[in-house]
Amino acid sequence: MYDHKFKLDIEGHEGPLGQRVYTALRNSILDMSFDPGMVLRKGALCEQLGVSRSPVSEALGKLSSEGLVDIIPQSATRVSQLSSSELREESFLREAVEVAAVTKVAQERSDDQLLKLSRNLRLQSLLIDDKDYQGFFEADVEFHELILGFTGFPKVVAAAGQMSLQLRRARLLLLPEEGRPEEALAEHQRIFDAIKAQDSEEARRFMSLHLRQLIDRITPLESQYPGYFRTA
Amino acid sequence: MYDHKFKLDIEGHEGPLGQRVYTALRNSILDMSFDPGMVLRKGALCEQLGVSRSPVSEALGKLSSEGLVDIIPQSATRVSQLSSSELREESFLREAVEVAAVTKVAQERSDDQLLKLSRNLRLQSLLIDDKDYQGFFEADVEFHELILGFTGFPKVVAAAGQMSLQLRRARLLLLPEEGRPEEALAEHQRIFDAIKAQDSEEARRFMSLHLRQLIDRITPLESQYPGYFRTA
DNA sequence: ACCTGTCAACTAACATGTCAGTTGAAAAGG
DNA sequence: CCTTTTCAACTGACATGTTAGTTGACAGGT
Known part of the structure; x- marks a missing residue:
């Protein structure tokens, strides 16, 4: 039936x-x-x-x-199907919020927050060594959520997730490319260093660069999975 | 019944x-x-x-x-009742998005966009002369929506509205203070000038200052309208 | 072969009946 | 008089019957 x-x-x-x-x-x-x-x-x-x-x-x-x-x-x-324009919009929104968050966090960060971030980075490194890319993906998400949470604004974490739902789905279509997890970790490390140094200008710049590479890798998916994208 | x-x-x-x-x-x-x-x-x-x-x-x-x-x-x-912490969170999110938007728009602005903004500013000026503060409020909202729309990302306008619903309600409790509309217009004018000059750094700075004064004016409302705020 | 009008089957939208959890006031006990 | 318990009335949550709009296949005309 x-x-x-x-x-x-x-x-x-x-x-x-x-x-x-x-x-x-x-x-x-x-x-x-x-x-x-x-x-x-x-x-x-x-x-x-x-x-x-x-x-x-x-x-x-x-x-x-x-x-x-x-x-x-x-x-x-x-x-709902994915659409390139929607993904670009969500990417813009996500960058806006995460950059604002990391700017604020870099100014105010506590030792406890630094510790949590460095633990997460250590974990990322281990997972790459194990070639556990699923685990790395989750640790990656957690790294960003930690920073968002450190703003002291719990709803910001929720809002950031809410505004990038399509992006989250599209990410699952990306296979880990050769060397990409290592690059991502290096970018996370640079963001961490800027937060540690309380250099909010550098933190914002590195976060922006880090997030922009994602949309570049997602865009080609439209021709790879045409059935998943809106025809409009 | x-x-x-x-x-x-x-x-x-x-x-x-x-x-x-x-x-x-x-x-x-x-x-x-x-x-x-x-x-x-x-x-x-x-x-x-x-x-x-x-x-x-x-x-x-x-x-x-x-x-x-x-x-x-x-x-x-x-x-739902208002809450100070929620209003601060929404203010943070709104600033993040509007600052990102004005930064992008300042870099790419077309003559047509400048014309629409300057018409809006002219209208704001007229409405202040008429002491039509309700009308000014609406023109103020439109000024911000114009800039958000000029990003070329239609969903950004919607998302910005969605993430500042409580803020929008709280604003209605603010009576126009002596001289405040004139100040707001002057701030809008400075943002416009920065966009016109394609000075994205200045645009972001002025937008940030402009939005931050709102939350400062909203915070005291909690003691003024205790019934409208969450007791938690 | 192609366009077009008709219609039956399917769907979401709406109305309404029923159930169960919450609440506050009244009754019972201290 | 104050506290505690009970219970009836009210509310939202859920199930199900009914209505109306959409769609695609098929028939008939061009």
């Missing part, structure tokens, strides 16, 4: 059903378990999750306002 | 019912027609708007994820 090409459940989450469904769908979209462009059928989702249409509709509505799904009125609901 | 202390209708909007309800509620919250902390009863809203609970729930869900309403599970739904 319905396709069952996806694994999905709401175990392990908490709170109201709508919230759990939302979290489950969001995770599946963000880790690319659901291909961009894939049609989401309410009936199938309800059957798979064992809930009624209400919480599913609620979840899809929120995902829609986040831009993770496109709802075509009276017709269909799809996982 | 129900309170009718608010005027609300979904005329003048378009699209699905849920969308219209969402827009109507959002506008009422953002223009402070609904006081922060006010309880929103689904039943009353349905009766007032002449729709069923489904579209109202959908609208409240979206408003909740935007932080404009707080839903207390199984209990009540309230218009």
